[in-house]
Amino acid sequence: MTTSLSDRATAEGRGRAGRVLRAEWTKFWSVPRWVLAMLAAIVLTFLMSVLSASGSGTDENSAIWDLYVPGPDGRPVQDSFHFVHQPASGDLTITAQVASQEGRTLDASPAEPEAGAMAGLVIKESTEAGSAYAAIVVTPGDGVRLHANFETVHTGSTEAAPRYLRLTRTGATITGFESADGTRWSEVGKVDVPELPDAVEVGMLVGSPDGVVVERQFGSTAVGKTSTISAAEFDNVSLEPGRTGFWRGDDIGLHGVGQFTEAQGRFTIVGSGDIAAYSGPGDDVVQLSLIGFIVGVVVVCAVGVLYVTTEYKHGMIRTSFTVSPQRGRVLATKAIVIAGVAFAVGLIAALISFQLGQPILRENGFAPPAFDTMSLSDPIVWRAITGSAILLALVAVLSLCIAVITRRSASAITLVIALTVLPLLAGFGLPAGPAGWLMRLTPAGGFALQRVVEPTEHLVDPVAMIAPLEGLVVLLAYAAGACILAGWLLNRRDA
């Protein structure tokens, strides 16, 4: 009996919530100015996006081959290190201990090694930069790694030198091992490198990735790279089956500081450079085609605010609350309506912006190989498009709730713009650290939902410094906080 009664009450409650939702939706569409403003938000957003795409440009693709070489699949890679090698063929095993690792300054005095400085063993197609390879390296910061063809395949222990390393080739399969003492070995992993011919170059490698210096000024960043050098000592070097030739040192790639010395089976190798796939400057071609959302956010904010403040201005809020005395329910349904509309606006605006913007950006230099071609068939593009819609929806809810709190259009709009747009501008002028934190602490970070590239501090755009999830969390937190405060005030205040 009790159950059926409460069930019925719940069902009726749901029915009434549905009715209030329908009422709030009627309130929205019946004011043509709001509907027009939302349509204008779509148009202004993609026009601004297209305008921004047309005005952007990059010379990354023309500069790329100065610093990078084509990898096995033709994509740009950095492939520079000092290679102490000899030719070998067929199945083989190479073993050595990296006895020590240190950094060197440019005038050859000892220094702290870079965290990513590599010392290890490599089996490579040829001494040609960009050719296929498999390598096992130990680094001061990242431990032991097995990588092949410019991708890390397996990570081993986090130990630094001294460390015994071993590579075994069986056909196309390369197996990496590590050991603390040269007797008890553990397998780091296996990798297939079918590009490797029967006759290969095998030996030891030393490299040290470039240091990056980012200089931020208001409105621009300059990213500079400086060469770093590391030196490593190898001993207990063995190559099975039997050694057939002499060790020979070559600088692979573009650096020219490498050298090696050998004394009683002890090799001291100095090298510079990195083995890595090209990572772009951090420019996000998906985000670049969605720049217009900064306008969309402002329009949606205004509509979200007016949806509430006009009721206060005309005294209609009293009619609303006599019709539906559950004020929390009115707030919630208003939030659902405005969020739904803003989501749809965001989705449409993002789709149009993306489809119109991508060809323009490609024409302006944002093209392969430096930049991936993005299309709607990439799930990550949909993440950015949906993220844009979520951005607008949450800004709309934030605006609505702040409007309930202030009850005045001007102050509410000012506050929302100050929270969501101003930090973007401020972030351009701040150093990277504070700019990133500004994004993590204000709803402006929500714009990160439009990015698909890893966070980077190499760009002037502060939004690029945080991950999409961080942006979502901060925006969601603000919207939820404003909702709770608005709901509490609604029930507390006289209407």
Next chain:
Amino acid sequence: MPPGPQWLPTVTTRVGAAPTVLDMTTDIEVRDIRKRYGPTVAVDGLSFTIRSGQVTGLVGPNGAGKSTTMRVILGLDSADEGTALIGGRPYASLRNPIRHVGALLDAGAVHPGRRARDHLLWMAHASGIPKRRVDEVIELVGLSSAARRRVGGFSLGMRQRLGIAGALLGDPPALIFDEPVNGLDPEGIRWIRGLLRRLATEGRAVLVSSHLMSELEGSADHLVVIGRGKRIADTSVQDLLTAASRGRVAVRTTAVSEAITVLTQEGASVGVVDHGVLIVTGLSAQRAIALLAASELPFSEVSGYRATLEEAYLNLTRDAGEFSAASPVEAS
């Protein structure tokens, strides 16, 4: 748009949606309500009951606490003390409240960009009221030809009608109108008086506020007079008028000054309200006739005097010593 008279409703049938007389009665009960805004006491221990089948006038000068009382009844403002119950329940606990109490608080409380019909439509949606009823009330208040126009272009009178349509939408057994006559032309005022009477006849409880007693003349059955948030009187109109008329006689004569002399000699006090009409206090009609006849003065009529509501109101407020011109409480 065709001119003027189209605003006059032609519908003379029942206001409600159902053809039968209401079987449910819903009294509105206000008990010891106290409400202050900052240092200002807007309502100070007010109690009264609005009965079904009657038009109750809530009368008092601007700032007397009429609107505040109505907002408290509707759960919009929370009273510091006391309760307001509708059919025994607080407003906020009513399911689909506008089907229990219809209210017109402020005729301007509509978004100017919205069409009149859409304004009623959202209220209907929220309360599970069919669209048919929306068109019905639009016709009832005489806004049919303006239903699809935006409210921004409405006159105050048209807005009042729209507000009244909103109040009637839920066909409620109780209705609250705050100054509904404001902004209406004489035709409109006549129409609304008829409407109020009709609503009461149908068995509804009707509360109408006004700062002018004369506006309630002919429509109110009962009066709650308040000043500075306190109740001054709670009385039926009949009793009030009887009290105000008691012991007064109207004499129509062509010999005004002689008649005054004769009547005042007998201890009556005499006032002249109109050319040739005297109001005599302190004498019965028979005694007045006897005196005039004895002095051979001509008279065409001697009758019991009927006071106007306005007069009765002035008597009341004078007795209560309330509204000296210098002390209007600020409007709420």
